Amino acid sequence: MTRENPIQIAVWSDYVCPFCYLERPVLERIRTELGDDVQIDWRSFELRPEPEPTLDPNAEYLHRVWTQSVYPMAQERGVTLKLPPVQPRSRKAHEAAEFARDAGRLDAMNKALFKAFFENGRDLADLDVLLEVGQSVGLDREDLREALISGRYEPRVLDDQHLARQIGISGVPALVVSAGHQAYLVSGAQPYETVKDVIAYATGEKKAAT
Numbered sequence: 001m002t003r004e005n006p007i008q009i010a011v012w013s014d015y016v017c018p019f020c021y022l023e024r025p026v027l028e029r030i031r032t033e034l035g036d037d038v039q040i041d042w043r044s045f046e047l048r049p050e051p052e053p054t055l056d057p058n059a060e061y062l063h064r065v066w067t068q069s070v071y072p073m074a075q076e077r078g079v080t081l082k083l084p085p086v087q088p089r090s091r092k093a094h095e096a097a098e099f100a101r102d103a104g105r106l107d108a109m110n111k112a113l114f115k116a117f118f119e120n121g122r123d124l125a126d127l128d129v130l131l132e133v134g135q136s137v138g139l140d141r142e143d144l145r146e147a148l149i150s151g152r153y154e155p156r157v158l159d160d161q162h163l164a165r166q167i168g169i170s171g172v173p174a175l176v177v178s179a180g181h182q183a184y185l186v187s188g189a190q191p192y193e194t195v196k197d198v199i200a201y202a203t204g205e206k207k208a209a210t
Helices: 018-037 060-077 091-102 106-118 127-136 141-150 154-167 192-203
Strands: 007-013 038-044 174-179 182-187
Touching (some): 007 018, 018 038, 018 060, 018 106, 018 192, 038 091, 038 106, 038 154, 091 106, 091 127, 106 127, 127 141, 174 192, 182 192
Parallel strands (some): 007 038
Antiparallel strands (some): 007 174
16 A cells, blocks of 8 residues: 655765765665655755866775775675766756656666766766766657756756755765655764664654654
């Protein structure tokens, strides 16, 4: 029996954030278990929008974070990924995802963009790369090209980021879990058990500690 009010999970993430990719298995498990009782919605958040400089792919800091945190978590969650050779800006990737939303392919595009960057080291700021990724999930290549060149979906991406700031989100992944009138913010790549507990609080199945 489907819930009268499905559980909503809004996920602010960035396609150049490894911890956002590492949260996908947790969310996929929850969706498999809950089915139509949960709705997962990917939202845009640029970690380094212009004019903020992008990360140096060869920076010692980046390699240290991957060695100490990213690779151990990836092994634990069964995700294959490697430190990409580029650190691109991500706005156009978010715009491509919004195009995919309107075509009913958002989740597939989300997964494909993460995989292109973290498994294949593709440059997500490159128009041709985005067109290839979009085509691989069934999007119309020429329509997507026009949308990206014209910036048709940029306002939607900026609206997502403005809403994130209003909520108080300053880093990703960030999940807003809600059911009825209860909503909870979950920051970071939290394990399955934590997200399930928050869902239980939001649905009233568990009482949150005061």
